[in-house]
Amino acid sequence: MSAAVFPTEVLSPAPSVATRRAEATRWIAGLHDELTSFFGRLDGGGTFTEDRWERPGGGGGVARVMTDGVTFEKAGINRSAVMGELPELAARRLGGRGAAAGATHFFATGVSLVVHPRSPKVPTVHLNVRYFELTDEHGNLTDSWFGGGTDLTPFYPHVADGVTFHRALRDMADKHHARFYPDFKQWCDEYFVNVHRDNEARGIGGIFFDHLRPDEASHDLDHAGVQAFVSDVARVLRHAYEPIVERRRHEAFNEAEREFQLVRRGRYVEFNLVHDRGTIFGLQTNARVESVLMSLPPLAMWQYSPRYAPDSFEARLVRMLEPRDWITDATGE
Amino acid sequence: MSAAVFPTEVLSPAPSVATRRAEATRWIAGLHDELTSFFGRLDGGGTFTEDRWERPGGGGGVARVMTDGVTFEKAGINRSAVMGELPELAARRLGGRGAAAGATHFFATGVSLVVHPRSPKVPTVHLNVRYFELTDEHGNLTDSWFGGGTDLTPFYPHVADGVTFHRALRDMADKHHARFYPDFKQWCDEYFVNVHRDNEARGIGGIFFDHLRPDEASHDLDHAGVQAFVSDVARVLRHAYEPIVERRRHEAFNEAEREFQLVRRGRYVEFNLVHDRGTIFGLQTNARVESVLMSLPPLAMWQYSPRYAPDSFEARLVRMLEPRDWITDATGE
Secondary structure: OOOOOOOHHHHOOOHHHHHHHHHHHHHHHHHHHHHHHHHHHHHOOOOOEEEEEEOOOOEEEEEEEEOOOOOEEEEEEEEEEEEEEOOHHHHHHOHHHOHHHOOOEEEEEEEEEEEEEOOOOOOEEEEEEEEEEEEOOOOOEEEEEEEEEEEEEOOOOOHHHHHHHHHHHHHHHHOOOOOHHHHHHHHHHHHOEEHHHOOEEOOOOEEEEEEEOOOOOOOOOOHHHHHHHHHHHHOOHHHHOHHHHHHHOOOOOOHHHHHHHHHHHHHHHHHHHHHOHHHHHHHHOOOOHHHHHHHOOOEEEOOOOOOOOOOOHHHHHHHHOOOOOOOOOOOOO | OOOOOOOHHHHOOOHHHHHHHHHHHHHHHHHHHHHHHHHHHHHOOOOOEEEEEEOOOOEEEEEEEEOOOOOEEEEEEEEEEEEEEOOHHHHHHOHHHOHHHOOOEEEEEEEEEEEEEOOOOOOEEEEEEEEEEEEOOOOOEEEEEEEEEEEEEOOOOOHHHHHHHHHHHHHHHHOOOOOHHHHHHHHHHHHOEEHHHOOEEOOOOEEEEEEEOOOOOOOOOOHHHHHHHHHHHHOOHHHHOHHHHHHHOOOOOOHHHHHHHHHHHHHHHHHHHHHOHHHHHHHHOOOOHHHHHHHOOOEEEOOOOOOOOOOOHHHHHHHHOOOOOOOOOOOOO
16 A cells, blocks of 8 residues: 555545544644734734645645734744655654554644744744654554644843743643643753754753653543643743733844844754754655745854853853753842 | 873874875865965955864864955855774775774864855855875774865856856866866765755855775876865866956845845755755764854845746846856856
8 A cells, every 4th residue: 555546545544533633633723823813913013924835745734924024023833734654764763653563654733833033132932732643554543642842042131031931831831730841841951952062052941842642651641631731832822922022022122132133043043954853854854845944034143153251141141041940040130 | 992091193193194194284284374365365355363273082173264354254264184083983984995994093184165255246165175094003094085176156147157167177177187077067066955945056066076086997196196186176266266256246236136145045054054964074073163164154044935037136046056067058147
C-alpha cells in the first residue's frame, strides 16, 4: 500500500480514528481563528492576509501574515493538518513507539505563531500547540500525543515583564497539574539555547513540552484532560502577553535600542535556522518554505563581536536571559 | 597519547612535515595580508580592525573586519592555522584516507573572506583557500590536499558582471589545467544552492574545489603546482571583482533596489546557516563563533512570499541565478 497510489483517506484510518482526526483539525482551526482575532485586536490596526496551501503528500495549511501592523512589524500565524506515510527516520527516532509498534502512518495538526513588534520595548512572543498520532497498516491508532509551548524574547531588560509572563503561565498550568509549569519551564530553558553562542538563551523562556500522552502515570489526565490543558496554553497570551504589550507599546525608544533589537533578532534567526527542530525538519522535508520561515524577523542585524559596558541596557538584557526562577523573583529593573 | 596531556608540537609532526606546515602557515598569512591590502585599497577609505584568537585544541587565527567602509558595509577576512587530534566523525568521513590509513591528527590552514557592499549595484563576493593534511601517530604525513573557491552574489541583474567574473576565473585557471575551470565551475553551481528554496542558487557561482591532491592522475600537478594554482585563486579578485566594483560603485540606486538587496542577503544567511558545511562544522565544533559568523551580512530582511512582475529587476535577477555558460554568454541585460 502506498500513499502515492491511494489517497490517504481511503487507506486509513479506522472510523473512530477518523472522527478524532476531524475533531482535532476543527479544534486547531478554532484556536487559529481565536489567535488571529486576538492579535488583530491587540495590534490595533493591522490586517492579516491569508494563504491556503496543500502538501503533496497529504493535507495542507492556512498561513496568515500581518505586515502592516501598528504594533507588530510582522505577525505570522500558521495552522496545518498533514498526514501520510511515516518517514523512516521519524519511525526509528520514535523507538518502540514507532515502527516497532507497527506504526506506518502519521497525522499531525497544529498552530504556530511568532510576532515581531516594531518597538524594542515590546518583546517578541512565540507560541505553538500540536497534536500528533500514529496508526498501523489497518488504520488503528498505535500512539498519540500533544506538544506545544510559548516563550518570550525581550529586547529591553524589563524584568517585570518576565514576571508577568511566567506567573500567567504558572497560574494557567497549575489548574491542570502541579508538575506542568515547573517541568515544562525547565524543558523550555533547555531547548531555546544557542549552543554555538556559549549556551546563550534565545529569550527568557516560558514552557515547552512534547510527547504529552493521555493516561500516563505522571499526570493521569485522559485525552480530553490533556487537550483542555493544551487549549489553555493556546489562550494564555491574553494574560501572559497582552498586559506587557499594553504597558510597553507607547514607551519611547531610541536608535541604540532599535539597533540592539535587530542584533537580538539575528540571534533569533540563528536559533531557528541552526537549532530549531521544527524548522530544520520543515526545510529537510520540503514543506512549504514560506510557512516554515514565516517565523523569521522582517529585519535583522549582525555586528562583529559587539561589546557592551556592564551597566548598559544591552548587558542587563543579556544577564536577564540567564535562566532563573521567575515566580519568586522580586528584583526590580 | 592524548593532545590534552602533551602539546601537539611535541607529539608531531616529523621534521619534513613540520617544515611544510610552517611554510603553509606563512603562505596563508601572506595571502591574508595581500587580501587585506587589496580590499582596504578597493574600499577607498575604510580600515580593518584585527582580533587574534587561540583555539583551545591547538592553533588559532587572525580576524580582520571593516565596518566603516566607503564601498563596503562590512568586510571580513579571516585566517587560521589549527591542528589537533582528528575528530572521529571527520576520520570516518574520509573513509580509506582517514582512520583506515592510520591518520590520527590533522593540520589545516586557510584564509576566508566575505564582503557586503553598501550599494545593491555592487555584488557580494566570497573567497576561500585552504590547505589540509593528515598525519599518523608517528607524525608522518598520510594525506594532504588543497581546497577553495570564489563565488559572486549580485543583487541587480547586470549580466555583464557575471561575464567579467567568470572569464577572469577561466583565464586564471586555464594557466594551470584545462579541466579546472569547467569542473570547479560545475562544482560551485552544485554547492551554493538553497535546496529548501526549490534549489535556488545563492548567487551566480564561480569556482569551488576540495580534496585537490598533488600528483593525482587527473591533473599531474605536484604540491608546488597545486599551490601555485591556489595562490592564483586567492589573487584573482583584482581581475574578477575589482573591475565590477569600479564600474558599479557610483551607480545610483533607489529604495526598492536596497530593499531587494536586504531580501537577497536573507537568502545568503539561510545558505550559510542551513547548508554551508564550513559554517555548520564551525558551530558544531565550538570554533570562535564571531569568526565563523563573520560572513553574515550587517543587515538582512525577510519578506513573506514576495512576488515580482516578470519584467521587474527582481525577477530578472532571480533568472540570472540559474546556472549558465558564462564564457560563451553574449546576452545583454
